[in-house]
Amino acid sequence: MKKIFIYTVLLILLVLAMPLVLSDFGINLATEIYIMSIFAMSLGLIMGYAGMVSLGHAGFFGIGAYTVAVIGQYVSNSYLLLLISVVISGLTALITGVVFIRTSKFYFLMITLAFGQLLYVLFWQLKPWTGGADGMSVSAILNLGFGEILSPNAFYYVMGVAFIIAYILLRLFVESPAGKITKGIMENEARMSALGYNVRVYKLLAYTLSGALAGFAGSLYSYFNVFVSPDLSSWTFSGQVMVMVIIGGVGTLFGPAIGASVFICLQNFISTYTERWPMIMGAILVILVLIGKGGIIHWLRYFKDIIFLRKQTDEGAPQNQVKKEEVVN
Amino acid sequence: MSLLKVENISKSFKTLQVLYNVSLEVKPGERHVIIGPNGAGKTTLFNCITNLLPIDSGSIYLDGKEISKLSPHHLVHLGMSRTFQKNNLFGDLTVEENLHLALVAKKSYRYNIFSPLASRSDIKKETNRILDQWEISSRRHIKVKNLSYGEQRLLEVLLAMASNPKILLLDEPTSGMSPAETAQTSEMIQKLPRSIALVVIEHDMEVVFAIADRITVLHHGEVILSGSPEEVRNNEMVKEIYFGGGAKQHA
Numbered sequence: 001m002k003k004i005f006i007y008t009v010l011l012i013l014l015v016l017a018m019p020l021v022l023s024d025f026g027i028n029l030a031t032e033i034y035i036m037s038i039f040a041m042s043l044g045l046i047m048g049y050a051g052m053v054s055l056g057h058a059g060f061f062g063i064g065a066y067t068v069a070v071i072g073q074y075v076s077n078s079y080l081l082l083l084i085s086v087v088i089s090g091l092t093a094l095i096t097g098v099v100f101i102r103t104s105k106f107y108f109l110m111i112t113l114a115f116g117q118l119l120y121v122l123f124w125q126l127k128p129w130t131g132g133a134d135g136m137s138v139s140a141i142l143n144l145g146f147g148e149i150l151s152p153n154a155f156y157y158v159m160g161v162a163f164i165i166a167y168i169l170l171r172l173f174v175e176s177p178a179g180k181i182t183k184g185i186m187e188n189e190a191r192m193s194a195l196g197y198n199v200r201v202y203k204l205l206a207y208t209l210s211g212a213l214a215g216f217a218g219s220l221y222s223y224f225n226v227f228v229s230p231d232l233s234s235w236t237f238s239g240q241v242m243v244m245v246i247i248g249g250v251g252t253l254f255g256p257a258i259g260a261s262v263f264i265c266l267q268n269f270i271s272t273y274t275e276r277w278p279m280i281m282g283a284i285l286v287i288l289v290l291i292g293k294g295g296i297i298h299w300l301r302y303f304k305d306i307i308f309l310r311k312q313t314d315e316g317a318p319q320n321q322v323k324k325e326e327v328v329n
Numbered sequence: 330m331s332l333l334k335v336e337n338i339s340k341s342f343k344t345l346q347v348l349y350n351v352s353l354e355v356k357p358g359e360r361h362v363i364i365g366p367n368g369a370g371k372t373t374l375f376n377c378i379t380n381l382l383p384i385d386s387g388s389i390y391l392d393g394k395e396i397s398k399l400s401p402h403h404l405v406h407l408g409m410s411r412t413f414q415k416n417n418l419f420g421d422l423t424v425e426e427n428l429h430l431a432l433v434a435k436k437s438y439r440y441n442i443f444s445p446l447a448s449r450s451d452i453k454k455e456t457n458r459i460l461d462q463w464e465i466s467s468r469r470h471i472k473v474k475n476l477s478y479g480e481q482r483l484l485e486v487l488l489a490m491a492s493n494p495k496i497l498l499l500d501e502p503t504s505g506m507s508p509a510e511t512a513q514t515s516e517m518i519q520k521l522p523r524s525i526a527l528v529v530i531e532h533d534m535e536v537v538f539a540i541a542d543r544i545t546v547l548h549h550g551e552v553i554l555s556g557s558p559e560e561v562r563n564n565e566m567v568k569e570i571y572f573g574g575g576a577k578q579h580a
């Protein structure tokens with residue numbers, strides 16, 4: 001627990017200090033990364049802690065984004081609007097989850113894929129409200145009580161803080177009784193049931209939290225991007241966020257955030273050089289998945305252990321401390 | 330009054346009928362052993378009692394309450410708990426973490442999503458008590474998959490006992506054990522408090538007669554006898570099926 005606390009403090013310091021070294025372009029990129037990290041962490045929660053692999057998670061992202069875009073025309077209070085987004089996406093997850101969580105792994109993948117596509121089509125078809133395939137611009141302006149958030153720097157800090165809050169809430173969840181039980185159900189559902197747990201309640205709980213958080217990410221994106229389109233709920237976007245989770249590290253909380261960072265940086269970097277960036281991205285991602293067993297977060301841990309070990313031996317401290325140290329993320 | 334009452338339950342898998350009108354009664358604190366050759370339907374009987382498998386007909390009462398439609402997790406909260414013939418543990422978690430998971434099942438905070446489980450002192454205390462009682466404190470930080478088979482078997486029972494059941498169903502607690510481990514487990518079962526009724530599926534006749542108050546013999550899905558150890562030992566039909574000509578490999 002102490003380690004987790006230290007990591008969290010380091011994370012906060014990092015988020016606060018980054019603008020000191022970043023260019024305007026970098027600030028914008030980092031802001032987008034925070035939003036995508038929240039989205040990736042929400043999927044990472046059900047993939048890595050509940051064993052549910054969804055191919056329709058962008059559906060919730062779209063719900064959050066369109067809520068801000070559509071309802072934002074009538075509601076200006078940002079807190080209220082964010083709350084509405086989270087509640088609507090959470091409720092959607094709760095209601096659909098009742099059906100989805102009963103299915104086996106493969107059917108869960110298929111049914112969530114269908115769910116995402118359904119929303120994609122819905123945003124497309126509801127042209128009078130959503131602008132259809134052309135999408136719509138977002139008129140709502142983020143205002144958290146410190147004036148309107150318009151500058152890149154202001155956006156950076158808001159999204160940075162949102163990211164930290166999301167991380168802390170998720171961390172609390174996975175350490176909580178319900179979080180540990182959910183993980184246990186992922187490992188061995190029959191035994192958890194025989195131990196007295198109503199496994200469906202926990203799966204539904206995780207799915208609902210995850211959907212609500214994905215919706216939250218979507219609503220932030222809506223403010224940030226000032227434009228939304230059905231693509232936000234497309235299965236390719238669901239697939240992209242799944243890739244972020246996998247290259248970052250399934251089964252860890254922070255891994256998906258790292259995956260999101262790597263993905264977005266690569267995408268931006270490569271797309272400035274060539275039109276064929278999706279192909280190159282694809283190749284790089286395949287390589288990352290193939291050689292990066294368990295995800296990038298595990299390489300980082302490995303390097304950290306090496307550095308940590310060297311330091312320890314330099315100071316003549318016992319080495320076994322490294323071994324005993326529990327792995328956190 | 331009997332604590333567990335199984336009345337005329339039948340169960341088939343598609344065309345294969347596995348249980349025929351099986352009845353069984355267990356009194357509070359009783360040690361009830363179920364014997365029968367492999368494939369007799371003993372595990373299936375446990376699966377039906379705990380509703381991992383739905384029964385085709387018949388009824389099951391726990392404390393006079395009909396339970397055959399209640400979900401497995403609900404039954405734990407009514408005081409019935411079980412182990413599995415094949416070890417069914419959380420291999421990547423430590424001994425301690427396995428116990429934590431088992432112990433939280435009955436806590437009111439099992440749905441809490443904010444405060445860390447690790448900070449709960451009642452769980453820590455109960456875990457320590459169990460580890461001390463069974464003299465496995467030194468193994469607490471070991472991943473369960475790295476335990477010896479016998480230790481895993483013991484943990485299997487300890488997890489089931491964590492919910493503080495009134496009745497505990499043990500499916501072949503000594504299967505696959507060395508003679509020394511079997512003796513140890515037999516001793517452990519005898520040490521369990523009489524506040525818990527036990528239904529034990531067991532093959533080792535030494536263990537059977539060491540623990541049993543009553544024995545039920547299941548054969549091809551039918552109860553052919555339910556009685557005291559003496560009655561079972563002297564019954565001609567049981568002798569024939571079970572102890573008779575070369576039937577030892579069944580046991």
Ligand SMILES: Nc1ncnc2c1ncn2[C@@H]1O[C@H](COP(=O)(O)OP(=O)(O)O)[C@@H](O)[C@H]1O
Nearest residue numbers: 342345347365366367368369370371372373374
């Ligand atoms: N889930 C199942 N589906 C089909 N047949 C099964 C199933 N479980 C058990 N059986 C069959 O039922 C019979 C009894 O099995 P079981 O209850 O495991 O016996 P025992 O525990 O007495 O050795 C066996 O013939 C077995 O093949």
Ligand SMILES: [Mg+2]
Nearest residue numbers: 371372373414
């Ligand atoms: Mg069996």
